[in-house]
Amino acid sequence: MQKGEVVILRGNIVFTPEEKSFSVYENSYLVACHGRVEGIFTKLPEQYQNISVHDCGNGLIIPGFVDLHTHASQYGQRGLGLDYTLLDWLREYTFKEENKFSDPVYATHTYQAFTEEVIAQGTTRVVAFATIHQQSTRILCEILARRGVGAYVGKVNMDDNCPSFMKENTQKSLQETEAFIYEWMDHPLVKPIITPRFAPTCSRTLLEGLGKFAAQYKLPVQSHLSENVSEIKWVQELFPECKEYHQVYQQYKLFGQTPTVMAHCVHMSEEAIQSMRENQVIAVHCPDSNMNLTSGIMPLRKLLNNGVKVGLGTDIGAGHSLSMPQTIVKTIQLSKIRSLFEKKEEPLTLSEVFYLATKGGGNFFGRVGSFERGYWLDALVISQEAAVTPLSPLEKLQQFIYTGTPACITARYINGKKINF
Incomplete structure (x- = not known):
């Protein structure tokens, strides 16, 4: 596997495989190969150890x-x-x-x-x-x-x-x-x-x-x-x-x-x-x-x-x-x-x-809009100003949806490719 074929994002991952609830993975790794999601990991598997990671810190990673x-x-x-x-x-x-x-x-x-x-x-x-x-x-x-x-x-x-x-x-x-x-x-x-x-x-x-x-x-x-x-x-x-x-x-x-x-x-x-x-x-x-x-x-x-x-x-x-x-x-x-x-x-x-x-x-x-295995990696990285009171990932998402602006989106990926903006 070539390094250029793999994208790894680390942060607080939030998405909705089903309508009724969010799936939340705190401080986890989202890995995609050839543009498609391979999986979400709390610890990076050995085969990815030498590949660079886009570390989003306390930011959110959500579907586009x-x-x-x-x-x-x-x-x-x-x-x-x-x-x-x-x-x-x-x-x-x-x-x-x-x-x-x-x-x-x-x-x-x-x-x-x-x-x-x-x-x-x-x-x-x-x-x-x-x-x-x-x-x-x-x-x-x-x-x-x-x-x-x-x-x-x-x-x-x-x-x-x-x-x-x-x-x-x-x-x-x-x-x-x-x-x-x-x-x-x-x-x-x-x-x-x-x-x-x-x-x-x-x-x-x-x-x-x-x-x-x-x-x-x-x-x-x-x-x-x-x-x-x-x-x-x-x-x-x-x-x-x-x-x-x-x-x-x-x-x-x-x-x-x-x-x-x-x-x-x-x-x-x-x-x-x-x-x-x-x-x-x-x-x-x-x-x-x-x-x-x-x-x-x-x-x-x-x-x-x-x-x-x-x-x-x-x-x-x-x-x-x-x-x-x-x-x-x-x-x-x-x-x-x-x-x-x-x-x-x-x-x-x-x-x-x-x-x-x-x-x-x-x-x-097609397979778009989620981080389940096999889905295309369409993703946004969301970083907001620190709140007065610490917020959970879901609370950060709520606040972004209701009060966020495009300035909160610090990275965009479509089919695993980062979009320059």
Whole structure:
């Protein structure tokens, strides 16, 4: 075994193999070989004795965060237009902003800033929408790959019910999507994902073509589902043959036929919840954006109790921050608010939501988000100012999640490789 193949971190190791509790290893060694975790040891095994150790002292070692839904192209419009609700916000701000990505110079500038902020915030894997523009989508992939961030990136598809300057020719949209797939499908870290923006902006022909691509190339799918009451009504008007919103995606093989993430899932019928469970579709909770656009609160506990898989997303720019720790906080707070009115919905705990932000969301990428043997070493080293009262590792984690900043993250690893920052 070559020394360069092994990474050893020493410190207070905290992660969530299961939702209900944390695993804590104080003053222990986390060892990875070829990017994958070999084990956690209180005493370093003999075969690793001559390999250098990154000693984190009293710091924490936790898994990197996984953001399952964001719009990289909306990074520049954070905080703008948030007095609107969803459909007006798209019309007044978002489509106009995304149109700027026809300029590769603008795309490069924005996507570089987005990627650096993702890294700063401790996000090691991200599922991102780009725009309809093939060239600028390629630029986003190149920047993420160069910086070593794990990602699924979608070239957005929309050919109906949108401004003329953002409306694609259906066949050209499919052709450019297929070209993008060919270019990135074999990359080890940054991969394509099928991305119909949402049902109202896609023709039946486009949805059918995208479903065929997902099946042919065995690609995952991302889109939006049941975010806003007006949006749901619009879908019913546009697709009267479908009783439920999710059935639009389902009939075009974009709902679990390959791994699928659907953002928001705020207004969900019992039938829709059952279909998500049966098709193993992942619901992505985006608390900031749902509050900012007055969309509602995802019934997260209800989804979990009904066997639906859930991850977390920042949803820039309807969300105003790429901080996954703050997304964790908002998720817990909103679950407490719902529990006041929905007595059957117990508030979520920190371990449960930390799990969603690491291993739960990481499952979409494979063996990601935990420190169990065989998992990819995506890790953050957290060092905070000494507290007035000594804190246990779990207390340090609580304080970081609620009060920490990117400055507390002193090292970042993705696939066992340290990310320069």
